Amino acid sequence: MTGHQTGNQDLTQRWQGALMNNYGTPRLPLVRGAGTTVWDAEGRAYTDFVGGIATNALGHAHPAIVDAVSKQIASLGHVSNLFIAEPPIALAERLLQLFGREGRVFFCNSGAEANEAAFKIGRLTGRTHVVATEGGFHGRTMGALALTGQPAKQDPFRPLPGDVTHVPYGDAQALAAAVTDETALVIIEPIQGENGVVVPPAGYLKAARAITAATGALLVLDEVQTGVGRTGTWFAYQAHEGVLPDVVTLAKQLGGGLPLGATVAFGRAAELLGPGQHGTTFGGNPVACAAGLAVLDTIEGEGLLENVKRQGEKLRAGIEALGHPLVGHVRGAGLLLGIVLTGPRAHEVQQAAQEAGFLVNAPAPDVVRLMPPLNLRDDEAGALLQALPGILDAGGDGRSGE
Numbered sequence: 001m002t003g004h005q006t007g008n009q010d011l012t013q014r015w016q017g018a019l020m021n022n023y024g025t026p027r028l029p030l031v032r033g034a035g036t037t038v039w040d041a042e043g044r045a046y047t048d049f050v051g052g053i054a055t056n057a058l059g060h061a062h063p064a065i066v067d068a069v070s071k072q073i074a075s076l077g078h079v080s081n082l083f084i085a086e087p088p089i090a091l092a093e094r095l096l097q098l099f100g101r102e103g104r105v106f107f108c109n110s111g112a113e114a115n116e117a118a119f120k121i122g123r124l125t126g127r128t129h130v131v132a133t134e135g136g137f138h139g140r141t142m143g144a145l146a147l148t149g150q151p152a153k154q155d156p157f158r159p160l161p162g163d164v165t166h167v168p169y170g171d172a173q174a175l176a177a178a179v180t181d182e183t184a185l186v187i188i189e190p191i192q193g194e195n196g197v198v199v200p201p202a203g204y205l206k207a208a209r210a211i212t213a214a215t216g217a218l219l220v221l222d223e224v225q226t227g228v229g230r231t232g233t234w235f236a237y238q239a240h241e242g243v244l245p246d247v248v249t250l251a252k253q254l255g256g257g258l259p260l261g262a263t264v265a266f267g268r269a270a271e272l273l274g275p276g277q278h279g280t281t282f283g284g285n286p287v288a289c290a291a292g293l294a295v296l297d298t299i300e301g302e303g304l305l306e307n308v309k310r311q312g313e314k315l316r317a318g319i320e321a322l323g324h325p326l327v328g329h330v331r332g333a334g335l336l337l338g339i340v341l342t343g344p345r346a347h348e349v350q351q352a353a354q355e356a357g358f359l360v361n362a363p364a365p366d367v368v369r370l371m372p373p374l375n376l377r378d379d380e381a382g383a384l385l386q387a388l389p390g391i392l393d394a395g396g397d398g399r400s401g402e
């Protein structure tokens with residue numbers, strides 16, 4: 001907190017005078033958090049089902065994160081890439097163990113950056129063509145934006161890095177038709193988060209693996225939103241049989257609130273980046289990596305994969321059982337859920353939820369997204385279910401974010 005702290009309206013005004021307006025006016029200034037609860041500048045509490053957009057894996061102020069970060073910053077801060085430190089080594093070893101495969105990890109600071117590294121790894125195959133999906137989201141830097149399949153976000157910035165073909169998501173035939181012997185990589189989200197929690201048909205990832213294997217293209221899975229326990233397995237693809245990607249990109253909840261991204265490569269993809277070919281000053285930062293280790297240890301130690309499955313099912317079944325006329329169905333996996341509405345009322349629902357003390361998000365006009373911390377409690381899920389009929393009945397307006 002700054003000595004300058006004021007109410008919601010004052011903070012919003014100061015924000016307008018000091019920060020770029022690239023996100024549009026924010027919904028609410030938040031000043032404190034504990035677990036799944038956050039407080040605004042006027043002391044009002046909210047149960048946070050946005051979770052920093054699937055980022056606060058353990059909620060706010062989890063003792064394991066506080067302790068790991070405090071100890072690390074008190075002993076060794078940043079070392080640069082000219083030296084090595086233990087935390088990134090330990091985190092890479094731990095990630096590879098969770099993947100159950102040999103590989104190599106490149107650490108960075110965000111999802112976009114993790115995908116940039118994957119893009120460059122693809123170029124080092126000697127091929128340039130990339131296949132990505134319509135509606136897909138991979139980040140806002142120029143390379144990641146070229147992979148993203150959302151023209152409204154891309155158009156003002158063309159020309160973007162080229163030779164990218166976008167195909168309809170979930171359509172294995174379209175994918176097979178687009179991938180050639182010249183294709184360097186195919187990048188796919190196991191579930192399209194930003195596009196509204198879109199789940200592909202069963203067998204899609206397996207088909208993508210077979211198609212890429214047949215032509216020698218790398219299969220890159222963007223698990224920035226789905227990875228690290230979000231969907232009830234360590235990585236979303238692990239729920240699908242017969243899918244072994246060449247590259248997996250991670251960020252968001254890997255750092256448990258600290259900026260931490262990772263590009264994890266296996267097999268020949270792990271050998272492509274050579275000395276001097278890529279880097280980022282903060283990549284492998286010991287403090288961020290210490291937080292990452294605390295996240296993984298806590299997910300394991302507190303049985304959070306089970307919790308994700310249990311709370312996710314409870315929410316899904318509970319929301320569908322409401323039988324509310326505005327609810328079509330609920331899609332997603334684990335604690336990445338999209339409530340698909342029967343009309344374009346997601347912004348109104350988001351606003352009504354906020355007024356009722358729950359933060360949710362509207363990635364599409366007819367989809368309300370839930371992505372709370374992985375340690376969401378029974379009573380917190382229950383409180384949302386209880387409040388939801390009133391929230392769905394109410395109206396208002398709001399905005400989306402990523």
Ligand code: PMP
Nearest residue numbers: 110111112137138139224225402
């Ligand atoms: N990939 C996916 C699947 C994402 O959901 C996001 C962020 N919403 C990104 C990449 C970009 O991550 P970052 O904002 O950390 O750059």
